[in-house]
Amino acid sequence: SRPIVAIVGRPNVGKSTLFNKLIGQRLSIVEDTPGVTRDRIFGECEWKNRKFSLVDTGGIEPESKDIILSQMRTQAQIAIDSADCIIFVTDVRTGMVATDLNIAQMLQRSNVPVIVCVNKCDTLGDPPADFYEFYNLGLGDPIQVSSVHGHGTGDLLDAVLEHL
Numbered sequence: 001s002r003p004i005v006a007i008v009g010r011p012n013v014g015k016s017t018l019f020n021k022l023i024g025q026r027l028s029i030v031e032d033t034p035g036v037t038r039d040r041i042f043g044e045c046e047w048k049n050r051k052f053s054l055v056d057t058g059g060i061e062p063e064s065k066d067i068i069l070s071q072m073r074t075q076a077q078i079a080i081d082s083a084d085c086i087i088f089v090t091d092v093r094t095g096m097v098a099t100d101l102n103i104a105q106m107l108q109r110s111n112v113p114v115i116v117c118v119n120k121c122d123t124l125g126d127p128p129a130d131f132y133e134f135y136n137l138g139l140g141d142p143i144q145v146s147s148v149h150g151h152g153t154g155d156l157l158d159a160v161l162e163h164l
């Protein structure tokens, strides 16, 4: 069967926007309300003649005791455990926050290869200054992406293919 690539990260960083851009269809719900993607959503993706299944997940809030958020976290953990590669989406506009570090620790425990996607880098060219702090996640070289415009998605997919 096809390899599985899971998109994870905290709410509102642009996971569903990225998912839609990568599969080229608006299958996943994009909302300004954090945490609107409550269930996992699957799509098929092909890049450079390699096919894989892409999984969108609800946002991970490691500390939250809210019932919906804890269910979303459980679903994300299931997606992580079944993935061959993870795209960890972060947001250059908010910069790196404590939740990002918590998720990074969760991902390091999973032993699944992780690509750090720094989303909302909407300007072409050199990354914004806040891009570089994401090296501190300790998960390798981050990749600058604008999911809205599609910038950087080729570099992101190239990095994913190295792990499939």
Ligand code: GDP
Residues within 6 Å of the ligand: 009, 010, 011, 012, 013, 014, 015, 016, 017, 018, 029, 030, 031, 032, 034, 035, 036, 037, 059, 119, 120, 121, 122, 145, 146, 147, 148, 149
């Ligand atoms: P999710 O909760 O992580 O799935 O985030 P969504 O995909 O629902 O997006 C949350 C908000 O961020 C929406 O208002 C999106 O339009 C916005 N967004 C997503 N990607 C980008 C991007 O690359 N640039 C900008 N400027 N906004 C983005």
Ligand code: MG
Residues within 6 Å of the ligand: 015, 016, 017, 029, 030, 036, 037, 057, 058, 059
């Ligand atoms: Mg979503």
